[in-house]
Amino acid sequence: MPAIARLVVLMSLMIAANGASAQAWPAKSIRYVVPFPPAGTADILARWVAEKLPAALGQPVIVENRAGAGGNVGTELVVKAPPDGYTILMATVAQSISETLYTKLSYSFARDLAPVALVARVPNVMEVHPSMPVKTVKEFIALAKARPGQINFASSGSGTSIHMSGELFKLLTGVNINHIPYKGSGPALVDLVGGHVSVMWDNLPSSMPYIKSGRLRAIAVTTAVRYPALPDLPTIAESGVPGFEASSWFGAVAPAETPREIVVRLNAEINRALNLPEMKERFSQQGAIPAPGTPEDFAAHIRAEIAKWAKVVKSSGAKVD
Numbered sequence: 001m002p003a004i005a006r007l008v009v010l011m012s013l014m015i016a017a018n019g020a021s022a023q024a025w026p027a028k029s030i031r032y033v034v035p036f037p038p039a040g041t042a043d044i045l046a047r048w049v050a051e052k053l054p055a056a057l058g059q060p061v062i063v064e065n066r067a068g069a070g071g072n073v074g075t076e077l078v079v080k081a082p083p084d085g086y087t088i089l090m091a092t093v094a095q096s097i098s099e100t101l102y103t104k105l106s107y108s109f110a111r112d113l114a115p116v117a118l119v120a121r122v123p124n125v126m127e128v129h130p131s132m133p134v135k136t137v138k139e140f141i142a143l144a145k146a147r148p149g150q151i152n153f154a155s156s157g158s159g160t161s162i163h164m165s166g167e168l169f170k171l172l173t174g175v176n177i178n179h180i181p182y183k184g185s186g187p188a189l190v191d192l193v194g195g196h197v198s199v200m201w202d203n204l205p206s207s208m209p210y211i212k213s214g215r216l217r218a219i220a221v222t223t224a225v226r227y228p229a230l231p232d233l234p235t236i237a238e239s240g241v242p243g244f245e246a247s248s249w250f251g252a253v254a255p256a257e258t259p260r261e262i263v264v265r266l267n268a269e270i271n272r273a274l275n276l277p278e279m280k281e282r283f284s285q286q287g288a289i290p291a292p293g294t295p296e297d298f299a300a301h302i303r304a305e306i307a308k309w310a311k312v313v314k315s316s317g318a319k320v321d
Contacts, residue, residue: 025084025085025259025261025262025265026057026058026059026085026086027059028059028086029059029060029061029062029086030053030057030059030060030061030062030085030086030087030088031062031064031081031086031087031088032046032049032050032061032062032063032064032088032089032090032252033064033065033066033074033077033078033087033088033089033090034046034063034064034065034066034074034090035066035067035068035071035072035073035074035075035089035090035092035094036065036067036071036074036092036156036157036183036184036185036186037065037067037183037184037185037186037187038065038184038186039184039185039186039189039206040156040184040185040186040203040206041122041185041203041204041205041206041248041250041288042090042092042185042250043063043065043090043186044205044206044286045090045119045120045205045250045283045288046063046090046250047063048279048282048283049061049119049252049270049273049274050062050063052272052273052276052279053269053270053273056269056272057269067183067184068183069157069158070094070098070156070157070158070159070160070163070181070320071092071094071095071098071157071159071160072098072102072105072159074089075089075091075095075098075107075109075113076106076107078113078253078254078255079106079107079112079113079255079256080255081255082255083114083254083255083256083257083258083259084258084259084262085254085258085259085262085263085266087254087255088116088252088253088254088266089113089252089253089254090119090250090251090252091109091113091250091251091252091253092160092161092248092249092250092251093160093161093247093248093249093305093309094156094157094159094160094161095109095113096109096302096305096306096308096309097159097160097161097164097309097312097313098159099306099309099310100306100309100310100313100314101158101159101164101309101313101318101319101320102159102319102320102321103319103320103321104321109302109306110302110303110306111256112255112256113253113254113255113256114253114254114255114256114257114258114263114295115251115253115295115296115298115299115302116251116252116253116254116263116266116267116270116295116298117251117252117266117267117270117271117292117293117295117298118249118250118251118291118292118293118297118298118301119249119250119251119252119270119274119290119291120249120250120251120274120283120288120289120290120291121247121248121249121288121289121291122203122204122205122247122248122249122250122287122288122289123203123204123221123222123223123227123247123248123287124161124162124165124201124202124203124204124221124222124223124246124247124248125201125202125203125204125207125211125218125220125221125222125233125287126140126165126169126199126200126201126218126219126220126221126222126236127192127199127200127201127202127207127210127211127216127217127218127219128140128198128199128216128217128219129192129193129195129197129198129199129216129217130214130215130216130217131195132198132199132217134219135217135219136219136220136239137219137220137234137236137239137240137241138239138240140199140219141173141175141240141241144173144175144176144177145174145175148175148176149176149177149178151175151177151178151198151199152177152178152179152180152197152198152199153166153177153178153179153180153197153198153199153200153201154180154182154188154189154191154192154197154199154200155179155180155181155182155188155200155201156181156182156183156184156185156188156202157181157182157183157184158179158181158320159320161201161203161246161247161248162185162188162200162201162202162203162248163179163181164246164309164312164313164316164318165201165222165246166179166199166200166201167179167312167316167318168244168246168312168316169201169236169241169244170316171312171315171316172241172243172244173241177199180197185202185203185206186206188200188202189202189206189207189210189216192216193210193215193216201222201246203248204221204227204286204287204288205286205287205288208285208286208287218230218233219233219239220233220234220235220236220239221233221234221235221236222235222236222244222245222246222247223235223245223246223247224237224245227287229284229285229287230287249291249301249305250288251291251298251301252266252270254266263295264295267294267295270292271292271293274290274291274292275290275292
């Protein structure tokens, strides 16, 4: 048989094998990697989604926390995983920020991960420990300027939306406050509630219980418009910092080259879960907005976010080695 004919036969067999593999998927449990510790928004949302998938897929979906380096440890694990649909990542805005924030990064978010489904959009909330003598953004700015370098702000790690929200605030207001990075929103909130740090721009779902209980004082949301679930809470922009806008998002991605059939199936099942009345109610109570859509919608969103945060990174001068 001529070499060209043998090559054609081999390629046909490979395509058939890949198709059969995709059709048989899933034949075992699926890992849903969260690149942050438990109790943060990424972890909360991933567990809610993972809870609804086994009934449709016929296999367990196991959430696995792999925290470190602002989300990069867990992301690298998924980038290096086989593209077979058995390892997915709860990506966040942190990955789009890391694309330009980190001077040395072993992966490219845009190149090495396949968008599957946008799960939720989430406002960030500017909150302070109740001992802070401020109830508005203007009062916070005045206090920070009266105490330059004496106020610490917590984040879930360098390069996260929580960190960059604080950097954007510093850039637009000229205040001198210190960034204290933690290995996730959960540990950062523990120290904020304990009064070890003073302020945080956290994802609303992970902070909502503390705000409702009065253990933290919310003073503004970071979005361009007020959040419907907290209509009395002003935006930072309307509170004297025009142009301020920052929010978070969370979505499932898979290693690049994951078969299209698997991406489409996962997308359909995640969207189905997000449209359940129970899930909509859960998300609303915690301050998250379900965001079902196609993989292509999510890919366009990721490209826009990388471009947006590249400008903030450049303007703020923030860099991480």
